[in-house]
Amino acid sequence: MDYNQFKKRYAASGRDISRTVFLKNQGVIRIKKEKTAVINLDKIFAAVFSITYTKGYQAMSMRDLSLKTGMSLGALYAYFPGKDELLAIMQTQAQAMVRGTLEEFSNAQDNPLEKLRAVVKAHIFLSELFRPWFYFTFMEARNLTSKGFDAVKSIEEHTQKILSDILVAGEKACVFKPGNHDLTACMIKAMQQEWYLKRWKYTKQKISVDQFAAHVLEMVEGFCLAPSCENI
């Protein structure tokens, strides 16, 4: 599976995220018409990403957001109760999306090696498709309440567990070498994160997502595969 196939198969867009946010937060969003709400939420999220990419969330003022979206301050406050809550809403949504997708790709395979490949690639491809969401989640996690930050840690541990479980199962099946699978899972996550944290580097070096994902897998397999399996 390469990135283009992933994109077609997954077939979700920023617009879908905005719709989900609207449906899940009707309690706090004062706008009632779905169509209006979704269009404007989309505009708001895009503006947040564009502004915070260089300044960070704290440095983004509501006036910045008003200017970038073309909406007035008063209008913005009809879409979320306050600046902090907007951050919380966005973080929660991003977490739900990652959780759902990885579970889906993990369950689609049986063989441990195929499962590992599917999950590692899915995470990288997903982070490419929703790059602003991933970057934002990582960089702004600190600004959440401690409960919100715990949720971020929890999803980090969850995705780590998905990987280490695959490694453990693979060891039992004599496909992977024994070792500290938790630490290996952490290393895999570190490499995956690199893709959306330092995107400027890969743009500059002209490395594509597919090349990047392939290299991560090469390293992981080079290290994890049991000697007898190295020519599978």
Next chain:
Amino acid sequence: MDYNQFKKRYAASGRDISRTVFLKNQGVIRIKKEKTAVINLDKIFAAVFSITYTKGYQAMSMRDLSLKTGMSLGALYAYFPGKDELLAIMQTQAQAMVRGTLEEFSNAQDNPLEKLRAVVKAHIFLSELFRPWFYFTFMEARNLTSKGFDAVKSIEEHTQKILSDILVAGEKACVFKPGNHDLTACMIKAMQQEWYLKRWKYTKQKISVDQFAAHVLEMVEGFCLAPSCENI
């Protein structure tokens, strides 16, 4: 070399950084007595790290800093011209420190494999010794001016080059496999960064720096070593 040996051999502390900052910035620091300046700069830096670790630099107010250091607002402004300049001073200092140390450890070895081990470990150990500085540099790089941010990118590329040069030399000496050495260097950097970016994870899992560094090297060597050398 383990972390304790590194610490003894390197023998630098936060206090030394404060002294260097004082000496290099006498043009903008209004305090003239070295002893006073160094003590208080040390207090200021510690306070900045403690406050920004959870809130980020933008969210830290000068009043926060005044409270944490026990110094008044007026006194603080005698140590740096403004909040933005304080950030720039700290970032510049951190960059100089990393550059110097890695060069030193890279030049101390001849054999490519030993060189790789020395540089990879040195970076991880250095990031442990000056963890707050490393975390701060990464997380607050966005708040710099674009010229300042270019400097951050430049040091990232510089340390990547140190690694890829070693890999290239090792390939010529038939110690390392051929491959995309730049991408491999990026992966190594990603794993190293993990140590100071997600410290909470490793504290929780009770992984020591030495264990972490050993695992990174295991992965790197597992991938990079040429087949004939695997039992060196």
Next chain:
DNA sequence: GTCTATACACAGATAGAC
């Protein structure tokens, strides 16, 4: 549903006494 106008809290920074 969106706007303008405004409240009022708090930010960074400085002056001048000690």
Next chain:
DNA sequence: GTCTATCTGTGTATAGAC
């Protein structure tokens, strides 16, 4: 070298017209 007091701009948020 450090303090207190204060200036001035900007921040988030809301009220009420349209």
